[in-house]
Every structure is written in C-alpha cells, then in structure tokens.
Amino acid sequence: MAGCSGSENGNYDYLMLSDIDFRNPFVKEELKRWGEWFYETVGVDGFRLDAIRHMDPEFYNEWLDHLRGKYQKEFYTVGEYWVPYDLQSILTYIEATNQRMSLFDAPLQGNFYKASKENSDFNLCTIFDDTLVQSYPQLAVTLVGNHDTQPLQSLEQTVEAWFRPLAYALILFRKDGYPCIFYTDLYGTKYKDTGNDGEEHEITLEKIDKLEVFLYVRKHLSYSQQNEYFNHPNCIGWTREGDDEHKGSGCAVIISNGEEGTKTMSVGAKHAGKKFVDYLGNVSDEIVIGEDGSATFKVSGRSVSLWGLKNN
Template sequence: MHNPTLLQFFHWYYPDGGKLWPEVAERAAWLAETGITDVWLPPAYKGESGGYSVGYDTYDLFDLGEFDQKGSRATKYGDKQQLLAAVDALKAQQIGVILDVVLNHKMGADEKERMLVNRVNPDNREEIAEEVIEAEAWTRFTFPVRDGKYSRFVWDYKCFSGVDHIENPDENGVFKIVNDYTGEGWNDQVDDELGNFDYLMGANIDFRNKAVTEELKYWARWVMNEVHCTGFRLDAVKHIPAWFYKQWIDHIQEVAEKPMFIVAEYWAHEVDKLQHYIHQVDGKTMLFDAPLQMNFHIASQEGAGYDLSQIFHNTLVEKDPWHAVTLVANHDTQPLQALEAPVDAWFKPLAYALILLREQGVPTVFYPDLFGASYQDSGSDGENCQIEMPAIPALEALIQARQRYAHGVQTDWFDHPDCVAFARSGTESLPGCVVIMSNGDEGEKTLPLGSDLAGKTWCDLLGHRQETVTADAEGNALFRCNGGSVSVWVIQA
C-alpha cells in the first residue's frame, strides 16, 4: 500500500486558456511514478467570470465546461471532454481524483428579484438592524443556456440568507434577506469570527432551506457519476453549518461505491477550533493543518531564531493526526493572495521533509513547488508585483523517498532549537531512513539506531552531504546536515 500523497494540481495564477486539464493528462504517468497517489483538482464548474474563473465564484455546478455561459463554453481549465480525459488518465495510473467543492455561495445571477432585507453590521454580523428595506438583488439563477439539462432547479432569493449588494436603493455591505424559508438570523454551527461568519460573499446559500440541501445532495450524486471522482475537498467550511456537511458527507458515503476521501478547509490557526469542527461533524472529514502551515511560514522568516523543536506545537497533526492533512503552501497562502503566508524557498525542503517522511498526517504538495510558477498581480499597496516561485529541487526526491523509505516506527530527537532529527525504522520488507535538519549552522546528532543496524553504511539521498556514515557495533551513528538544510540518510544498497 502506497503512503497517501496528495498533489494540489493548480495555483491561483495558473494560466487560463484551457491548459490545465491537458497538462493533468500529460503528467499522469509521471505523477504515479514519482509517488503521487491523489490529485486535488480545482473547481471544475463554471464560475461567474467564465473562462477566467479560478472556480471559487460558483455560478453553475452542473456546467463542467459544456455550455456557453458567462462568455465561454470551457472553464479556465478546459472543456468537459478534456476534464474527463484527465480523470481517465489519472485513474489509469491508480491515482485518486479529489474534486474541489464550493457550496458556500453563488455569484453571477441571471435575474434580479425584489425582496426585503435588513442591514447588518459587517464587523459584528449578530447586529442586524430592525429596519426592513425593500430592495432588488441578483439572486435568481435560471441557467437559460443549460435549459434544465441535468437539473431543472431554479435558485431564487428563498435559497439565500444574505447578499453584499442591493439596488433601488443602491448599497454595498452585508444584508440579511428576510424570508419564511430561512428564519431569523444566520446559521448556527459556523465560525464565531465577526460575531457569526455564516456570510462570506455573493449570494450566501442558506442550508436551512430543505429544497437547497436536497439539490446539493443530488448534485453530489450527479458529479460522482459524471466524473467518477474518489473524493472531495470542501471549501470554506467555517462559513457553512457543520450539521449540513455532516449530513452531506453521510449521504455521499452511502451512495459511493468505495469510501470517499474528504478533506475540508477550515482556515483557522487555533487548533481547538479545528478540533471542535471535527467533533461537530463526528470526525467524518479531515482538515488542512493551517496552524502547521503558519509555523512553517514563521520558521522560514525567523531562521536560526526559531525553535525547531517546537515546530509541531499546537498543530492538528500533533493533537489529532488521524484527521490532519498537512501542507506547506496552497493557493490562498501564496504571495499576493488573501491568506498570504509564504514559506521562504530555503525552508521548503525542511518543511516538506517534515510532512512527507513522518508517520502522522496525509501530506499535500503544492503545484508551484513541484513545477514552478511565475505571475504578476497588484499587491495590497496597489503596486504591480512580479512573483517567481521556482520549483524546489529536492521535492521530487522527497516525494519518492516517502514511498521508498518512510516506513516503520518513528523515533524523534527534537531536542535542540536549531537541529532536529527523526528516524523511520523500516519494516521486514521495506527500508527506513534518518532525517536530520538545521535552521542554523551545520547540524549533527549521534543517534542510537539499534544493534540490528550495526555496521550498516548510510548515504544522503538528497546529495547535500557527500560522505557516508557507518554505524558502530552497537548501532550508533553520527549524522550531519548542512546549515539551513536537510539530509535524508538511507542505507546504501
């Protein structure tokens, strides 16, 4: 059984023009050979900005690049035929297909509707004004081009709890929609940031409307049958009631031929919030380890001033490894994005070694770290920035090492602020490894590996150290790494 290893096969600034689905198909065999077991694909359906949409401005869940809507037939990543060809190529290599799901909101409505709304204090959404305003808002989704194919469901204002723009009178802000289908206030079991973080953007889907929840369950069945995916990545779950996703996940697992891999994005750096969400959904989803990603960011900024022995302190992989999906970067944390917290290039090999070669957590590799990326965008100061994200030279070898050497019992030596190490013992049939890293000067540790390894000779798989290391008669060996670097020591064949 391969060690599960995810690849996020996109980033926020991936070029448009239908290039991604063909690239997935082209690289599928190489990914399998390298050791990737599952590929996380971006939202595959039509967004408000059509062929330029990254996918998080959901317009039509049933348009996978098939209908000429929002200015294009294909999505940014390609058309439906190319998507299905990419999925087929991955599955031919026994690679799982994880689809990104954005169910929090819809954008780009086809028609305006007249409705009643209350103004809301955007800094405290619990403060809902008593005054009722009659206004218009873009909340009716009829998908005229699709014309009822796959689903005849029409979304209207009764399906939503809030909007951020009204007309007649024209205002921007946060507005609570008044209707009999949703009740008063916002949904419960959401994050408590800003009082209640139910509302995020666009036309905010209200899961208290049973017709809505049934349509979203139906869509899940449809897309599972259409695309034959093996799992889902759930976007923005801190804004969606936990009780809904508990029901939704139960439903898809019941109808799936095999258990679906589910990971959710609850982007909070307080590990207790992540654990609380896992409890609310009865452990039915894994979560991305946002606290660990932030630790990596801070460690890369502080260099030798950061205490490496505490790198896993207050992280999900430390507190609940069975529900942790670990990562070094993603499309939200990359430079110029909303949750920008990039990990400096020098530290990325250390961070990837810490998620790829350990027992705990399911690691995720980010596309630019494996293949590189270059893009331009304006920063928070309005100035245009050119961003270069070079591929990490050691990353391919680290992914391969996960499948070849990350086996057996794990022993940690996190006993120094600038130099830490851990070993995997191997099994009867699979080899182990020794990993040592430093965020300061050259590091070294004498490790007691046991008499079974007496006389064995080790070399650095990454080639950062040229010498070999031979264990003494008791199985002790002195391992070194370069300053600000990592070495993965394996037994010479």
C-alpha cells in the first residue's frame, strides 16, 4: 500500500498482509478497468471506500475522476478514514483529495462514546466539538456505530445502550450531515468472537427500541429552519419549523443525559395553537404551541423526546 496518507505505525504498509503499490501505473490502470467492470456489471450509484488512510489519496483522485468523467455520473463516494480523536488528519485528507469524497465522522462517533461513558459529567453542549460535521457538514457521514466499533472488534468503541437513542437523534434530525444507520441498531444481533483475553465470548446487541419512529420523524417532520438551544450542559434541544411541501412537518427534539428537564423552544408561529406529542411516548403530556410559536417541551432523565404534531 505504498503512498499511504496516515502516519500511525509506519503507515500500516502491510495492513491485513496486503501490499499494493498505487504508484505503479499498471496497477492504477487495472483498478480503473475494475471500476468500469463493476459499474457496467452491477450498475452501482456510488462507492464506500475502506481503509483509505492506508492508501495514496492521489490514486483515489485519479480513479474517481476517471469513472466520473467516463460515465458522467456523480458516483457518491464515502471513505473510511478512521481516527476518532484526530480531526486534523481527516481535514488534511479532505484537502489532499480536494473534497472529492465524503468521510465517516469518526470524531463524532468518538464523542458519542465518551458521552455514553461519562454520563451527566459530559457537557452535551460540546457534543459536536472537533467533529467533521461541524467543520465540513456537506462531507460528513454521521454514524453511531458500525461493524468495527461493536464489542470484540478491531476498533471497539461501543456507544452504551442508554445513549444510542440520544445519538441517533443528534444525527437524524439536524440539518447537517448525511446519517448512516447501523443494521444492528435496527434489527439487533448475536455473535461469538475472541476477546483480548483469548477466550471466546458471546455478544448480544439489542435493537434500539422505536428506531423506526426515528426514521419516520426524519422522513416526514424534520425539515426547514433549525433553531438551536444548546444552553445547558445536561439538557439540549433544537427545533425544525417544517415546510409547506411536507404536510404536518416540524418537530422539537430535547435530550437529557442527567435528570428530567424542560426547555422553552420555538417551532415557528405557523404552529400556534397546535397540539404536539412525544412520538416516542417517553413523555405522556400534550403540549399546546403558544401564539408566538413557542412552548416548553419536556424530557425524561437520560432520555430523548421527539415532539411533533398530534394525529399527524
């Protein structure tokens, strides 16, 4: 993998015993032909590029330009440059590839992991600090976990179960980022693998309760202007005012990593007099939006509430 862009452990030149010289013109031409064959055979719309920090970014510049130019297609592309607490390396890669591809927001996933471990000691107002979605929202693919971060895997950094719904709210209902849903969080999983102790362990990961509701709110309610209320270390919120194109759209999201809380937020004057309910059922109250478009929304302790129009 000559020509790597990372600096860890001598660039991991023999990652998984693979040593491919991306400076060799014959190698590059063969991989271009493979890209053509793959598109013409399968008809893909884009690519997910694995372990890109172990490969020469100049190769991907040339490879993507070739395919996009030949077929006159965007080929939406996301790369895995996994450095959870090193935003600068990710930004350097974006510069080296001149924004040709999106990247997974590993620093944000790292923040989710820390927040889930630190409980109420974590300041939720800082959850987006030093993340890709904060720096380059148009290139950030946001996620809560993946096959590498789950227990017993190579990059184990599993977000605790109580915080995962909060994390999904943070990637699904905001205007920035391109959210990615982990299959296991939607369906659950059970598997066996060997731990660092050399022993085999059986892991069960439960599906996130009502994640389908999250996806409904994302698709139908989370549109238009975003108003932020990041003004308390343990209770944050934001609203989306909705638009005319999506009937009944508009929502309020409130998150707590400590005790139950409330937050007065505006969903826009066009919602005045309407009744909002928590689509997750974590709070049973009905809230009537005031004449100015504001209301005081509630959240239970260590929880999230998704407030939207009743009977929508």
